[in-house]
Amino acid sequence: MYSQGLIGGQADPGPDDPVLLALFQARIDAEEKIEAGDWMPAAYRKTLIRQISQHAHSEIIGMQPEGNWLARAPTLRRKAALLAKVQDEGGHGLYLYAAAETLGIAREEMQEQLLTGAAKYSSIFNYPTLSWADIGAIGWLVDGAAIMNQIPLCRCSYGPYARAMIRVCKEESFHQRQGYEVMTRLAEGAPVQRAMAQDALNRWWTPAVMMFGPPDGASTHSDQSMIWKIKRFTNDDLRQRFVDATVPQAAYLSLTVPDPDCRWNEARGHYDIGPLDWDEFWRVVKGGGPMNRERLNARRAAHAEGAWVREAAAAYAAKHAKPQVVAAE
Numbered sequence: 001m002y003s004q005g006l007i008g009g010q011a012d013p014g015p016d017d018p019v020l021l022a023l024f025q026a027r028i029d030a031e032e033k034i035e036a037g038d039w040m041p042a043a044y045r046k047t048l049i050r051q052i053s054q055h056a057h058s059e060i061i062g063m064q065p066e067g068n069w070l071a072r073a074p075t076l077r078r079k080a081a082l083l084a085k086v087q088d089e090g091g092h093g094l095y096l097y098a099a100a101e102t103l104g105i106a107r108e109e110m111q112e113q114l115l116t117g118a119a120k121y122s123s124i125f126n127y128p129t130l131s132w133a134d135i136g137a138i139g140w141l142v143d144g145a146a147i148m149n150q151i152p153l154c155r156c157s158y159g160p161y162a163r164a165m166i167r168v169c170k171e172e173s174f175h176q177r178q179g180y181e182v183m184t185r186l187a188e189g190a191p192v193q194r195a196m197a198q199d200a201l202n203r204w205w206t207p208a209v210m211m212f213g214p215p216d217g218a219s220t221h222s223d224q225s226m227i228w229k230i231k232r233f234t235n236d237d238l239r240q241r242f243v244d245a246t247v248p249q250a251a252y253l254s255l256t257v258p259d260p261d262c263r264w265n266e267a268r269g270h271y272d273i274g275p276l277d278w279d280e281f282w283r284v285v286k287g288g289g290p291m292n293r294e295r296l297n298a299r300r301a302a303h304a305e306g307a308w309v310r311e312a313a314a315a316y317a318a319k320h321a322k323p324q325v326v327a328a329e
């Protein structure tokens, strides 16, 4: 359990202390970073632990859809690039677990929450990767959506999360270009390759647009997270930015976004999109997507098979730990 009552070894005066709350909000409003040992409201800590751990889980589970194509990449060069990308996602998960640990939760507890299905991870990773073009579509659309969401998180009020996001965004940006390059080659290729690219866009477009979370009216955390400057933009704002950036990229490839209502709205200065199936989104979030069961089972198996590595690392750390100095009586 994480120690909500103890901060920097001192008793937390409690979430309702109006003076501390006002001082805390003043620091946020002044764009100061909140650091691990600083006083913070229990609800701020809880929100960050929830969001950062879900984000970490998403990166770790997110290795699986692309991992599925490592052994079937079409060339050695593509295989090397994909291997590096999947490793990057694993690294992001590890930075994020480390950032969450600064808030007082143990990594084992977060892992337990993932393995038992108690914790959420991004809906997008519960869809299958059926062809090589899906690898291009994930880089282009999923990493593209992830960057749109994560660039503002580099200015998140919690210092350790904001700093972790800076490096993550640099890597995600490279992944997005790599994915778009895969799509470009397929779109310029033989008719069968163009068809693969279009089919991947057809299947990944809507889940990527929904990845930003429920519409603002149904987002339970946005209002408070915006006040705390954990979130800088609402889910719908970021979704719109993604659509505006990505529709022209599809047009450049002469691919068609699978939404008959998607068109430029001159008056708004944005692309409109058709209604999204939020029932499907919630079904996937709650475990009913095409790949939820397989993703969790694969993670549970990997965790069990990795037990000997964790034991060996712990034994090595214990062996090399500095001996405790025992005070002379």
Ligand code: FAQ
Pocket (backbone or CB within 6 Å): 050, 051, 054, 055, 056, 058, 059, 062, 063, 089, 120, 121, 122, 123, 124, 138, 142, 143, 146, 149, 210, 211, 212, 213, 214, 218, 219, 220, 221, 222, 225, 231, 235, 285
């Ligand atoms: N999937 O009130 P809100 C990546 C949940 S990383 C599942 O709006 P919030 C890299 C939400 O947790 C992708 N659940 O929540 C990569 C909440 O449930 P709770 C992950 C979702 O937190 C690329 C409830 O709905 N990125 O892709 C989703 O204010 C390629 C109500 O929602 C991050 O995690 C969803 N899509 O806003 C890896 C970024 N959306 O907790 C491999 C950090 C919402 O009350 C390959 N996170 N929910 O039970 C965030 O920015 C925010 O947490 C949001 C959601 C925007 C995701």
